[in-house]
Amino acid sequence: MLKVAVIGATGAVGQEFIVALNKHKWFQITQIAASERSAGKKYIDAIRDPSSGILRWHNRExxxxxxxxxxxxxxxxxxPQNFDLIFTALESDDAKVIEPKFAKTTPVISTAAAFRYEPDVPILIPGVNDSHVELLSAQSKNRGWKGFIAPLPNCTTTGLAITLKPILDKFGIDKVLMTSMQALSGAGRSPGVIALDIMDNVIPYIPKEEEKVQIEAKKILGSFGDSSIKPADFRVSCTCTRVPVIDGHTETVFVETEKPAEAESVKREMLDFSKKVSIKALPTAPKDYIIVHDDPTRPQPRIDREINDGMTTVVGRLRKDTAFDNGIKYVLLSHNEKMGSARGAVLLAELLKEKAAL
Known part of the structure; x- marks a missing residue:
């Protein structure tokens, strides 16, 4: 068993780590850390509201x-030298300071944006850009570290990149237009979203979100060679909104392909990619990486977000788009706190172990 620590264990994402690593085959949590406010308390007490005593436990388990x-x-x-791996669920400002200290001796898998845009830092989605793992060795060498920092993508980017991968490989991509309808849990508890602001409402702006998606999708789907990543050569434009849904990011996606593509052939490529995805044998890999519905009323967050423990990207309304010469459009749903965050980070750790990077 590899010994791991979880930093930021009391927050919404940290709580997902606690559940995802319960009875894991390869990883054992031997220490957890959080803010000064929580330090010294039993975990069950640290996740209670200090004034009301209410258990602030986000997970359904x-x-x-x-x-x-x-x-x-x-x-x-x-x-950090006491661990084989450290998972961090920190705000970016804290991550910038804390994660490099850990990475001097120990691999770090991060949910923060702090290092995503550094040229020697890959943004990894297991099964999508596994070859980019090699950049971690260059990162360690460049920075004089024994470990490395491997950040996950923004949770909004995850489902988008997963669904674009089979389209890019078969048909090529010229443009991507996306509108997201993002869950409340994506904002975390702090600062979070005030209930009176979101109920009976849609908030049409999430700071920095659109820029993150537009950069990250191209980096994830870029080509790796000569110890660097060349971003994918397509254009991305998006609008990111917040909606009164607890978990699960829904996205409407319009893709202009380089080669003609019919809805049925895109569906076939998505399902073939799902069937052959490289990470099938890993402990937390979902049975279905992508599901494509023919039912035009799917996907829906309440129905579809927990499929395969929230690790499956669910696609529906896949059809031809007439605004582009070669146009495809669809709706996707991805669980932002599972595949898009803690459970996705555990899956990444499994991939790194398999590739002997840990």
């Missing part, structure tokens, strides 16, 4: 027994 009495450490008390 029970708090795992192994974690309930674990004592939460201060981040400064973490000795």
């Amino acid at each position: 029970e708090v795992p027994e192994y974690a309930r009495d674990m004592i939460v450490s201060k981040v400064d008390d973490i000795k």
Whole structure:
């Protein structure tokens, strides 16, 4: 078993790590850390609201027994050399300071944006751009680290990149237009979204979100060679909105392909990609990487977000688009806190172990 630590364990994403790593075949949590406010408390007490005593547990599963009495450490008390791997669920400003300290001795898998745009840092989605793992060795060498920092994409980018991959490989892509309808949990608890602002409402702007998606999708789907990533040569434009849904990001996607593509042939490519995806044998890999519905009323967050423990990207309304010469459009749903965050990070750790990067 590899020994791991989780930093930011009391937040919404940290809680997903606690559940995702429960009874894992390869990884064992031996220490958890959070803010000064939580340090020194049992985990079960640290996730209670101090004024009301209400358990602030976001996950639908029970708090795992192994974690309930674990004592939460201060981040400064973490000795990274004692671990084989560290998962971090930090705000970007904190990640910029904390993660490089850990990476000097130990691999770090991060959910933060802090290092995503550095030229020697890949943005990895297992099964989509596995070859980019090689850049981690160059990163370690460049920075004089024994470890590395491997960030996940923005959760909005994850489902988009997964569905674009088979289209890009078979038909080529010229343009992508996307509008997201993003869940409340994507904003976290702090700062989060105030209930009175979101109920009976749609917020048409999420700061920095659109820029992240537009950069990250091209980097993830770019080509790797000579210890660098060449971004994919297509244009991306998006509008990111917040809607009153708890979990699960829904996106409407319009793709102009380089070669003519029919809806049925795109469906076939997506399902073939799902069937042959490289990470099938990993412990937390979903049975179906992509599901494509013929039912025009799917996907829906309440129905589809928990398929295969929230690790499946669900596609529906796949059809021809007439605004482009070679146009395809569809709706996708991706679980932002599972495949798009903690469980996706655990799947990435499994891929890195398989590739002997850990």
